Amino acid sequence: MFHVKLPGHDAIARQADEHLVTHRVKLPKKVVERPIRQVGTRLAMALLVLVVTVVIVYADRDGYHDNADGSVDLLDAAYYATVTLSTTGYGDITPVSDAARLTNIFVITPLRVLFLIILVGTTLEVLTERTREEWRLSRWRSALRDHTVVVGFGTKGRSAIQTVCATGLKKQQVVVVDPSAKVIDAATADGYVGVVGDATRSEVLKRAEVQRARQIIIATQRDDTAVLVALTARQLNRGAKIVAAVREEENAPLLRQSGADAVITSASAAGRLLGLSVLSPAAGMVMEDLIQQGSGLDIVERPVIRAEAGRSPREIDDLVVSVVRGHRVLGYDDPSVETLQLTDRLITIVRATPGTRVTPDTKPLPQD
Template identity: 80%
Template sequence: MKLAGHDAMARQADERTTTYRVKLPRRVVERPLRQVARRVLMALTVLLATAMIVWADRGGYNDTSDGTVDLLDSFYYATVTLSTTGYGDIVPVSDFARLINIFVITPLRVLFLIILVGTTLEVLTERTREEWRLNRWRSTLRDHVVVVGFGTKGRSAVETVCATGLKPEQVVVVDPSGKAIEAATALGYAGVTGDATRSSVLLRAEVQRARKIIVATQRDDTAVLVTLTARQLNRAAKIVACVREEENAPLLRQSGADAVITSASAAGRLLGLSVLSPHAGMVMEDLIQKGSGLDLVERTVTKPEVGLKPRDTDDLVVSVVRGHRMLGYDDPAVGTLQLTDRLITIARVTPTRQVVPDTKPLP
């Protein structure tokens, strides 16, 4: 109840002081100019069809000015009839012409009016439809992944998470850049434009219901503030954050991050390893890249593996996760494998072999 009250108060304050925008992905997006051109072409087609119908039956019409109907009169009659102007100077006089007006020209008039007002109606209903989509999205969103920052790091993190089977609908991207959110929604993710250091913006991403939060901002101080705010709103979510400088990692952990990745030092160590041992560097790069070669995966222990030692399994076991402890494969405390253990293994990924649903690549 306290969190719900905080949510409502934050949203009210946000509407007064903060500019934000929640954008859901669209499957088909048509440019406005193309949409208008298509509607104009349809209206002209209806006008031309009506004029040709009148011209084909011109003998059944009477023009009060000269008594005959030519091609120009046909277009004139079609224009004033479809626009419901109806001056009355050209009228159908034969029974056949009147039947054509009833069963053909009248439906064409209705179609013409629908085409003309279609764009206006679409503009008027767009806001209501978008509000309905947002409300429905918020009501169904649970246990999703919130990604703060959609740069190179954030995009790679999302691709890795989705490669395990997570649906794009379960990913919400938060970024202050409108272009970044456009790129995210183009890939099928929901996006929130705004400053993620503000609790009101994170609440728009439903961070209080998220299961995992990825903080991939460009600045370390921003990452600390985002992590602190996210942890305050969601005590149970797993938060993984990235920093540039290793000296800022302890501060991020104190702010509530469960895991901290130091991008600068990690890249430096990989460069140094590649210089000292190029082949070892290639192996590490292969492990980092997702979808080919070797991958680090985490999986549960299968029943046939219970009672075995890590070295006796078919996969190359690196570590064993037991409870809240991570033990090395050669740690004497491991003993034999238990059914509740999780294994971190190195597996080879090929086009014909996919990662099973029970496994998940390490972030």
């Protein structure tokens, strides 16, 4: 089983979600009150309305007639208020004076309506929430295009999301897929769309609208799961960019054959960074800064602009580390890239500009 969830919502929305067995969708919402506080508030309001009605009836007790003994005492007033507010109305106590009847028309009847609203308020709110959630889900699905799907919300998945969001990607454009409901609860609490389920199943990925995604990040705990997710995702979306992480380097070629455009060996990458930090702590700090988008120095890919065509990578204002020509990644000092072409793309190191989204089409940033 799987279901879709969207960021944080209150207890009433949770009750509504239990009835949404077909799609179980939730959209971002602030948590308003705790369930116990909500129930306590409603009970206090209902009791207040009841007490006010009892006081009104007892104050005008001479205008009422009790078929049992003809008079109305405090107990009779409480009894009459209870059966009246609950619309039971046995008719054994009735208003007989004009003042009592007018009071029933203009005071007790509105109190009765208020009492009923309080009692059925939760049900009405649940129904309203269901309608609102269905409408918002429909609007969300129709508007979702070129988003990012992240499979796995562990340490790797969280770091990947933080990196892409640091470059300007909105949280509404990120959909997290994970088999753990608790993990998805954490993701939705952070403001991301969440899908609970096994990402190796096409039905689950379709609920994440993976067929319309621009990029897919696979950060599962197991390498074999990553391979199956890559196969399923590539089958559903031929044009998306798929980046995956594996623990064992020997599984990287298999993942590439399964459809991943780029594969990161997490264990080896961490080990190399550790080794570099041992040899040169400063170099390790620089490398860590480079892979943290949005602060310090960023490494970005951008196209060659017209003013740079025909020039050498060394003559570019930005610090060029590699040139992408076709499907090849060449070093800046490679003889074949002595002259840049308009169809080339540059891998450059630039100073991070907070709030600026860095995309593959980002133009050069001015240097200090």
